[in-house]
Every structure is written in C-alpha cells, then in structure tokens.
Amino acid sequence: MKNKLNILNWKPDRSSFPDMGEDGKPVISLDSEKFIKVWQGPNHPGITGNMSLELTISGDEVVESKTHVGYLHRGFEKLFERRRYIQCFPTCIRMCVPEPDTNEYNLARGVEELDGIEVPEMANWLRMIVLEMARLQVLLRMVPGQAGTMGLGLGVQWGMYYRELILDRMEELTGARIYHMYILPGGVRGLLPDGFKQRLEENLVKIEGFLKDIDKLILHNAVFKKRAIGIGHIPKDWVDQYGIVGPVARAAGYQRDVRKDYPYLYYDQIDFDYNIEHDSDMFARFLVRRKDLETTLDILRQIMAKMPDKGEIRAETPNVLHWKIPKGETYVRCESSRGEYGFYMVADGSEFPRRINLRGPSYTHAIAVLEKLLVNANISDVSAIMLSLATCPPEIER
C-alpha cells in the first residue's frame, strides 16, 4: 500500500511551470503563449508504429504527454471469437509484427494446455530455435536502433543487413520472412532443411563481427553516452507497481525473465543468465539489450547442439476443422524481446475460443510509463525514450 501511495504522490519537477490545479491536473493555458501542443505520430518517422503522442511543450521541454491509440485497431481479440482455433493461428501473428512467433507460440501452447496435448520433443526444440531467431532479428534492429532514434542511422542500416540473414534462415525453415506461421497448435510445420545448422552458424559468426562494429560505433560513442546516460530514468519501485517486464525491468536491476522464472519448452536445459544493469536509464536498457543479443547467439548455439536430428513434428490432434477445446481457462506466457508476453485464454467447450486476451509489455510501457517518463524530457529525446521502452502499438491495439 505504501508503494502504491508513492506512485500517486510522485510529482515531476514543475518548478518552472504553473502549479497543479485543485483537480490534480497542471494548469496549462495555451493562451499564455508559454505552451504549445505538438502531435508526434501517428506517422512520425521517429515513432514505433502507428501510435500518437499528444505533447504539451514549453520551449523544448515536455510538460505533459498523452498517448493516443486507435490508428491500428483491427479487433483481433474479437475476431478470434468468431474463428476456429486453427484459423486464429494466421490472425494472431499480426498482434506483433516484428516478432510474430511469440503469438504463434502462445496460441499453440494455450490450445495444447487446454486440450491436454503432448507436443513431440523435436517440435519443442524447433519452436525454441524459431523463437530465439525471432528475438535475434528483433534485437539486431533494436540495439542499433536506439542510436538511430538520436540520428545515428548507420548502425540500423548495418543491423538491417544482418537481420536479413536471419530472415533468410526463417524463410528456409518456415516458408516466410516476416509472418512465419510456423508454430501450429500441436507442433510445428517442418523439420530443419539440410545444412540449416551450418548456414545459421555462419550467420551467427557474422553477427558476432557486427557486434564489435556496433560497440565501436554506439557503445563507445561520446554523443550517444551523453544523450543516453541518465535520460529516461525509471525509478526502481515503478517496476513492480506498473508491471514493467523484460529488458526494461532488467535494466532496473530486477531478475525478470520468463525463460528462467517460469521455464517453458526446454529452456531449463539451456545455460544462460539474467542480463542485469542497475542504472535504469536509456543507456542501461541499451546495455541489457546488447547483452541479450550475445546471450541469444549463445542460446541458439546450445539449442543446435542439443536438439535431435529427427523426430515427429506434430502431435496427433482432433480434426482442426471442428476442434472443440474443453471448457477451461489458462494463462500462457513466453519471453519476447520486449519482455513477458502472455495470452489469457478461455475456452467454453466449443469450436471457437470464448476469449483470448493478450498481455503484452507495450500496454504498460507505452501508455502508463511513457506518459510519466516524458514529463520534463527534452522533445528530441521523446522517440529515443519510446524505443528504449520497446513500444509496439499493434500489441496495444489488438
């Protein structure tokens, strides 16, 4: 309770601005010509996806920020209620475009848990390899992307090239580059192609080289450090109060990773550690993601070494055209590149889900946390702070 009060009592430094009114809102008079309103988004190049921020600024300092969504709403959760479980599978991936595989995995896992289906060992290893490859290709864009939001676009261009290499492997394995549609309820859709492991290993070696370049370009960069260190600081006690997850929580010193806290698939057989930083600013979050990249490379190598060569790829399931899932509810989760990503699923015994609700990190990060974090921030840091929180609008508007 005490912690809760802390949040309510938290006030930004408003020494140079009008006081808070009696209703608890800042008294901002646009007529005073001290403030202007600026809309960032929905199609601003610095914003991650179709989301919009209503910023009130005084000079170049943000006084108030409000998140506006609704530009991307496609009603997925409602659509699921009118689709058979197998038909949800090509739909759910669109709830997170950069990393669709976590959606596939959660849907499949939820269905399997509710219907008591045992997935073959090989399929589980293949799921892991795809999930880690997905994380890798997101981080390849996101780690240099942090500098990209500050004007250093070069790293992103390099990252995009290495991401394409991973997408090539994705294409080989899953049949598509972006919307992989590989993890089906019951199993997966194909074995590793011949020579896949070798080609992936070659890519991983290249990516290690890229990491060195990134370190030189971004990590040891005076401008980046100047703009990232101490900016976008999230107080440590916010983490639990807001439900902050993933790299953002780890950058605040929290040991929080679904793969270790609630091991799924065969992550308990993989040797890896939490990547922790303590400063909880943009730079700390960059460092955590930078370490995550290395961890992912390591995990991928461990998976390739441990996985069997052959095996069943899909369990026997009822006919997918009229697959009735027994009445029940479940919450399934996995660790996406942005943190805990969960599906709360309710089945009513029919061929259609009663409700599938997504619990993604962006809802918290991009609405509750971001609105507070932007107060007193410099307008030029807005998109950098957003990216450091890994906001993903399609995941908010599902």
Next chain:
Amino acid sequence: MMIKDILSPFSAWKKVFDKPVVIKDPINDRPGADRYRGFHKNDIETCIGCGTCEDICENEAIDMIPVEGIETKDGDSGLRPSIDYGRCCWCALCVDICTTTSLTLSNAYNWVEEDPEAYRFTPGVDEKPWQNEEKGWKKPEGNYEFYSLNRVSMEHLHPEERSDSFVEMVKGYSKEQAEKEADRCVECGICTATCPAHMGIPEYIKAIRNDDLEEGLRILYDTNPLPEICGRICTHKCETVCSVGHRGDPISIRWLKRYIADQNPSEKYKQILESESLKKNGKKVAIIGSGPAGLSAAYYLALLGYECTIYEKLSQAGGMMRYGIPEYRLPYDQIDKDINYILSLGVKIVYDTTIGKDIMLEQLEKDNDAVFAGTGLHLGRSTRIDGSDHKDVYQSIEMLRKITQGEEVHVAEKIVVIGGGNVAMDITRSLARLQIQKYGKVQIITTSLETEDIMPADVEEVVESREEGATVMPGWAPQHIEIVDGKIKGLHVAQCLSLFDETGNFNPQCNLENTRFFEGDMVVESIGQGMDLSYLSEDIKEQLEMGPRGRIQVNDVFQTSLPWLFLGGDIIQGPDVIHGIANGHIAARGIDRLLSGE
C-alpha cells in the same frame, strides 16, 4: 568520458570501401527458398473440388467456382478453388489440409500486374508463370495431419465365432468410437452429391460429434426411412468418393449411420420425428412390393397424408432386404424396426398377394389414385452352360429366399458357386455356415469371370468369405458341368482373358488351353437377376413406352407414360437398396405433384 569514446565511432569510415549491400548481395539473384510460401498452384486433374481449402481459409479468400471443361461427376464437385489475393494471407493452411494434395504454393516472390482483377484467379486454370515451378510450399512430410487418416476399426465376430451361425457379425461402434470416427469428416459434401438419396451425411456426422443423436435421426429420415438397413448393407457409394479416402481411409459413413439408428429406441421414433399426428388428405396410393423402393414411397406419401397400401407377394415385408441378404449381415429384427415405424404411420401391407394373379393391376388403378411399383429383380439368371439344367444346379436368389423362410435347402458336401458379386458372396457364406452345421467343415469354391481387382463384390466380402473357409477363385469362366451317372461331379472352367470386346459389349474371351476342374456335388449360379413384370397385362404393356435395355421408360419423377403408374427400385435403377430408397422418395414427390394438381 574517455578519448576512446570520441575516436571509436570514426572506425565506421572503413566501411566506405565496402560495396553497398544491394550490389554485394542483390535479391534478384536468389530464388525463393524451397519451402517459400509464394503463389497458388493447383493440379486441377487431381483436385476434386471438395472445398476444404475454402472452409479452412480464415480470410474467405477462396471461392469454389465452376470451371469450363470440368464436369460435375461422382467424387468431383466440378468446382475449383479461385483465390482472391486481396484477401489471401499466404498462411498455406489450404495447402496443408488439401484432401488430395493437389493445391500447393510456388516459391515465386513477385507478381506485378496492372489489372487489379488479375489478382483474383483460379490456379491451374488461369495460366501463370509459376504454374510449373517445382519448388514452393507443399504439405509438410511426416506425421503431419490436420485430420486422422486412419479409420476407427470396426469390431467383428472372429471367423471361428461366426462361421457356424447367422448371428450378426459386425458389432457396431461405441460412443467413443463413433465420435472419434465422426471427427475425421471434413464436411465437404462430395458424399451427399454422390449418394443416390442425397442424404445429409456431413450434417448427421456433425450430429454425432455434438452427441445429438435425435437430430441425427431426423436428418436420416429426411431422405432415408430405412436407416437401420442402410446402416448395415448399403453399397456406400459415399465412402467410395469420400475426399478423406484420397490419402487415407474414407470415413465409415455407413457404420455411423447405423450408430445413430441403433442408439435411438424405436418407441421414441414418433416423438423424435414429430409424426404423432399426421393429417390425412383422403387420397389413396397402391404400392406393389414392400422392398426399399416401395417402403420409401409409402413413408414419404404417408407423411404427406396419403393412404398407402402395400401389396406383398411373400408373407413378410422387406423384399430383397429380407429375402436376399443373409441374416448375419442384416438381422431380421433390425429390418422389422425400420418397417414397423413406417407401418405405425398408417401404412397398410397386404401380404401373400400377387398382383396380376390375386388382384389385377387394372383393379388397383380403379381403387386408388395412383400406383407405385417397386417389384425388384427376383428371377435368377442361368449361365446356360452344358449341365446347367441339372436338378442340383440352383439359383442363389431362390436359395437365399428359402433360407430366410426357414425352408430346408439342399446342402451338398462340396459346392461350386458361380458368380463374383455380393449375392454370390452371400450364398457362399450362407452355404458355408450350413455346411459347418451339417458336415462340420466348409468345402465351397466360388469362381467368377472377373479377376480379383475388378470383382464387383466388396473387398471385405471376399476377405470374410475366405476367413470363413470358402475358396474364392476369380478369373475363371465356367465351361460345362460334368455329370456322371446323373450326379454332378464338378465344374470345368477356363482362364478368362477379357470380359468386354472392343465395342464395350459383354463378350468374355477365354484361354481354352488353361483350364481347371472345380470338384463339387452341387452348383449354385449367382450371375445376376432379371425382373418379373408379369403383373403388367399385355394391354398395359402396349401403352407403356419402353426405354433402352428392355427397361420401361420413366421420367424424372419415375412416372411412366401411363400417368397413374410410377415405377422405381431395381427395375429402373441400381440394383441396390439406396437407389430404391431414392427412387421411392422422388416418386412420392411425383405422385404428390400429380394428385395435388401442382
């Protein structure tokens, strides 16, 4: 802040000497991956238009459309999938579920056209550059199935348990088995189109899945008033064309039908089928023969309020279903269950009455508003080979009738049966049981002109005959019966080379150098049956228009050129039960149309 942090970013300058990525690694040089989900291809020869792709598509991007040059026929809807690329999301679930694996995707990346209409196309029909591309998404190999390919096996009595008795040998499905089997259905409806009675097969299978067997019974009775019978002995043309059967076992549609009928008690039929109070319309219809056609016509006419009287030559109803099919395949109490329900609707049966002898057809016409005749094929055909006029040469159809009637039939120690159809198997297996009862062992040879692969009998009939001790010898043509001192010694046969000549007429060719002798004390002929139309007087026959192959011409509602006379069943179509039922149903509608003046 160290000096390193200021200098280190300048290391990026070394990349100035690298070639740009798009020049170093241009995408145009590389085809899509082997598994890439590109654009749709369809092998329209293999495709059967089952529409399962249309069903699974969550974007409704697939429409089944008629295609020029592809005819609708049994097992092929004549439709082919047309894809709308304004909707498709390339998930390839359509490929994975395709029942024939005809639908695949190419690995082509790009397709650009000016005309937006071009993006709605029928793969395999509309020419596309990627049509013959080998690579691309195909259904994944291995144990990757969206529905089970394996049929839930039906429990039978073991050969040693059944070979000496006429107890029903198929045990029927349990609830779990039936629901599991019903789950395999993909609801394509190819079966419905093929079934002569157009039964709502996917719908009643769905009723099993929903465990709503009362709804199932209502669906059965919509098109078929003899579900217990058809659930046991139907020739199941539906299963022959079942789309699931293209890669696995077809759905056991027949046993599922039996399951619904078996699970509903006969005393609840009237309540379930809402037939407790039927209004009479005061019109009368006479029906000749209580076989499937006659019973079916009587049932649907009774529902419409007609007063129906069935005239039956024998002492029990059912026709060939009772007197032709042995009890171990179709128990008499199950026949009675179906027939008693029809009789409970007010249908009358006059037994032991032969039309043309006891009552004249002209009299029936006077007393009734219309007459329906479904008199069936009850005359045995002879091979007419030397010795076939011997007293120990029997007709299978007569023997089967006598066995049903409980009459004594002659059972020799060694028997030769001529014929390769289901009736031949029926008499073989009936006589085998009688031989066990009389002699303790089976000595029957059943020979047919057709080789095993083209034998008209069902495969399981042949297998089960062999299990019960009979010897089935396909591919031999009977030549003559050897008779010594007035007693049959056996049958001489020659290897049969072909059945039909170049013009397609039946004209068996034999290799007379390759002959065999099948020893036997009696011979049973089972090479088909003919119709007995003696109830039609010469006067009526003259007025009737005749069709091809000596059959009487009827129109689409089985009405002859005499408006009051309708014919159906084996004498018109078939021969089998389901055609009889279908004919009776359509004729009932025809009679109603005639009498209600529509």
